[in-house]
Amino acid sequence: MASTLDLSGLHPTNEAPVQKSDDAAGYYVLGDKLVDPKAPTGPIATRWTNRKFDNRLVNPANRRKLSVIIVGTGLAGGAAAATLGEAGYNVKSFCYQDSPRRAHSIAAQGGINAAKNYKEDGDSVYRLFYDTVKGGDYRSRESNVYRLAEVSANIIDQCVAQGVPFAREYGGLLDNRSFGGVQVSRTFYARGQTGQQLLLGAYQAMERQVAAGTVEQFTRHEMLELIVVDGKARGIIARNMVTGELETHLADVVVLATGGYGNVFFLSTNAMGSNVTATWRAHRKGAYMANPCYTQIHPTCIPVTGEHQSKLTLMSESLRNDGRVWVPRRAEDCEKDPRDIPEEDRDYFLERIYPSFGNLVPRDIASRQAKYMCDEGRGVGPAVKEVGLDGEEKWVRRGVYLDLTDAIKRLGKEAVEEKYDNLLDMYERITGENPYEVPMRIYPAVHYVMGGLWVGYDLQTNIDGLFCSGEANFSDHGANRLGASALMQGLADGYFVLPNTIRDYLADGPFEKIDGSHPAVQEALSSVRERIDKLMSINGTRSVDSIHKELGKIMWEYCGMERTEDGLKKAIGLIRELKKEFWTNVKVLGSAESLNQDLEKAGRVADFIELGELMCIDALNRRESCGGHFRAESQTEDGEALRHDDEFAYVAAWEWGGEDGSPVLHKEDLIYTAIEMKQRSYK
């Protein structure tokens, strides 16, 4: 691997792609190629060090004259607010929840990767980099991923110093576990609540800065528009969700750390409030949206029980360390009590198909195989009604077993409890079944999006002064994110990357002063007001949720785990009709001048509808299978994802084409120097 590769950064290992197919013809306009103006050069291991040195400094006395708006208080936003506050900038932090501590990073369970090599099992920065690029199916930018791997060790140091109570061994040193897609143990964890503990660390660091006066926090505030003055992001319009007042906040830099848009599927593991509005508003103001179709469907979630379902719950991937995934060998056994099915009648399908990685194959692969088992009629649990592309109704069992019996035998019940207690309790509470006695039932669910706003190496979007970090940007995970890498990226961006890149931008300050009377501010404010007035005045017959659910069904059916040309075209048509339905028939009660949760949801759903269409167009154009994006037209003989590097080794960055126009596609070629593109194999 590394030893045979030339790391000088001078020699590309692949050629620029030339796309031959054009499935999305008529749905988009081809724009200019996109080049990251901040792309670093040289040997990969020196790129970040050199960049940190080259980035200009801001004198501490000048920092307090410069201001930063950060929207979102998860790991990426909270960590950046704390760090920029510590550095002495004026930070304004916004979140829609009632406290920054509630951002959805808190729900991450399994762990955070870092190349510490504490287990002396051959881990290194290069291996973490390699695993992450490979896991992302060679659709991420190598420089960004290398930097991520490089700062990963600093993150653990920082979190431990803040008092994050990671799991420890008897000697008092930090413990690690292994995770999907890798063969080393590099995941640090705090039982099944790692995200919570990391977020509380970032939150406490941020609150410390609130007390110090460098960070001002605005809770129950939702960003509804970006203010762009002379091509530069200079502020936001936020709605005070308690009073309904529209507030103008101006600054020298705006950071969007607003998380992912998985709720476009209605059902996902995201929080109820997770939304795309901040990044979509920025997109409509000119920021490119990159690879929007790359969605991660997580294999181990609790199956849907009925129409009432409002969200799905993840069971940490770490359970795949000790749990074995299986379905009955024969469809006629699917109704049996799983404990009555003898060993020889079980199909441990991941272990059978992927003997070297077994139950620890990456998420996209595990999810798709679970789907195939259920499609074959070997799923378990209650059957649910499904309507196919042809309108045909069928009843399918959507579940596979995740069985801890062997682990309990091997390790004892106590050891399993210590590792996963809270997860197993949660499972029992939701399903009413005891996972220590009956194998758990799991099924894939939307969990994370790799797509997001396009950013360069410095995490700046194509709009000057608008930065984007964490899940909200597209940069590090390619077409599939490995487990325990989301926390790593959020904190890398927040603690170590943004503070070092934003200073280079702010070194151009002081910037021209603007105030609320500026025409660009007034324009942003009135567009928000008009939109809210419109939503309040339609007074149709359909609830916001009913339209959101309909959108979710379209997306899951046609833009979910398996996508086809016909299905995507059908979805685009359905979404366009749904958009009309929304803007003529939605019903929002109450007043815009007070807390109004329906109004909040309506604005978010309106943006999800537009995003959904773009996701389908992006998926339609990409006639290859890579990571979480699986086009049925592009698979190997044995059904594995088949990439077409010669055509699609590029980032698809979409420019808003106007209310009635088509989106414009800008391609950024992915050229590797430190790694070679290979077909992924976990067999």
Place this chain on the structure above:
Amino acid sequence: MNLTLKIWRQPDAASAGSMHTYTLEGVSEDMSFLEMLDLLNEQLVTSGEEPVAFDSDCREGICGMCSLMINGQAHGPEVTTTCQLHMRSFKDGDTITIEPWRAATFPVVKDLVVDRGAFDRIIQNGGFISANTGSAPEANSVPAPRDKAQRAFNVATCIGCGACVAACPNGSASLFLGAKVTHLGELPQGQPERYTRVASMVAQHDAEGFGGCTNIGECASACPKEIPLDVISQLNKDLRHAMRTGH
């Protein structure tokens, strides 16, 4: 199942509120409590009545956003958060009373939504370890005894939901305080600020108007994360030391 719901409705902080009664049919036992309220709201929207405002976000029991006094109990009859409470804990024909958190320090914003900003302000007053980004030593340079690290973790699982305050007859936040003071105080990294932290957090707690602890223990039995009552002993012990040593 069919239910009768008695729900606190209040248009905003300044207005008076009152209990309203609704009937709800077709509730499944697989629904979470909040999905049951979603169903009610869907019904209210259809009939032209403004839906009931309530807080929720992650709906998997970890963000601490959801609240609700259910039949007089914080988060209802089970040891869990409202979002993880399922309707199989109720039966057909039940009448369920739903109110916002009961505490003057958590004023009602609307219907069942309250303002818990006081918790953020307590954390601002010392609920952290001062470690600027970039200044951290190598993570394994300071081993932490496993039992202490485990105790720190167990109490660090506090989700800041406020059930302890809502359940306490005195409206005290001592369990919340004790959890944070114990979490940070058990770790080697938390020692330098240990006693200034406890003094400062308690001062803010009192300034916010939270009541004192009289060892009733409702807080610990209402806590969805089962934070044990002994964190309050730890809190008092650390506070006593802080006072004696002039912090």
